[in-house]
Amino acid sequence: MNKRVTPPENIPTDALRESVDWALASRRSIRAFLPNAVDMSEVEAILNVARYCASGVNTQPWQVHVVTGAAKDRLSNAILHVFNDPSLMAEQEEPYDYYPQKWVSPFIDRRRKVGWDLYSLLGIEKSDKVRMHAQHGRNYTFFGAPVGLMFTIDRGMGRGSLIDYGMFLQSIMVAARGRGLDTCPQAAFNAFHKVIARELAIPDSQMFVCGMSLGYADHTCIENSLVSDRIPVVDFTTYHDR
Numbered sequence: 001m002n003k004r005v006t007p008p009e010n011i012p013t014d015a016l017r018e019s020v021d022w023a024l025a026s027r028r029s030i031r032a033f034l035p036n037a038v039d040m041s042e043v044e045a046i047l048n049v050a051r052y053c054a055s056g057v058n059t060q061p062w063q064v065h066v067v068t069g070a071a072k073d074r075l076s077n078a079i080l081h082v083f084n085d086p087s088l089m090a091e092q093e094e095p096y097d098y099y100p101q102k103w104v105s106p107f108i109d110r111r112r113k114v115g116w117d118l119y120s121l122l123g124i125e126k127s128d129k130v131r132m133h134a135q136h137g138r139n140y141t142f143f144g145a146p147v148g149l150m151f152t153i154d155r156g157m158g159r160g161s162l163i164d165y166g167m168f169l170q171s172i173m174v175a176a177r178g179r180g181l182d183t184c185p186q187a188a189f190n191a192f193h194k195v196i197a198r199e200l201a202i203p204d205s206q207m208f209v210c211g212m213s214l215g216y217a218d219h220t221c222i223e224n225s226l227v228s229d230r231i232p233v234v235d236f237t238t239y240h241d242r
Helices: 013-025 040-050 069-083 107-122 129-144 160-177 187-200
Strands: 062-067 147-154 182-186 206-215
Touching: 013 160, 040 062, 040 160, 062 069, 062 160, 069 129, 069 147, 069 187, 107 129, 129 182, 129 187, 129 206, 147 160, 147 187, 160 182, 160 206, 182 187, 187 206
Parallel strands: none
Antiparallel strands: 062 147, 147 206, 182 206
């Protein structure tokens, strides 16, 4: 399907705007999913819409690996085997620096707040390393979601292509919201890119970018009540008019 999606007829402009705004503003990182299956036609429809996002000189640098069922379980088990073994964890390295080498304010403050807000909801104390480890490990079972998405990019592409990739990921997450689905983008997978490459037969020419969980949110789980703070527009915008 190469034809662009045409807007529905007879829908007021206000309704269209509100729908887009709702999909953007309601997107959150969900950390507990229902086991309900997601039809692969829905996954393909989401990817079909997301592919229309912008990319520099139309490079479209994304590659997507969709994991479900037994393949997803094997991948999770392979990662958890490493995650739960300190000696194996010491051998892991990330394919690129997603986070800064040195954290400074206000970024470190925001990171700490969202982390402790989550742990507070879950009743995990700062000293409880065992529960922290277990909670972090839930990343690798895709928080119970039935669909996992693994994203890679050709190693020859420049850093600008990661900007393009961010727009692709956002497009997937917004398109998912429009279908009543939720997501969690996860850089937590990055340290295990060699494990993922082995399990999914990803060639060395591809660099791992991140993972993502996709499914139906379980709204009975307290962790899904977390809404992270967003700074107001005035704090990050400077207007120049003369």
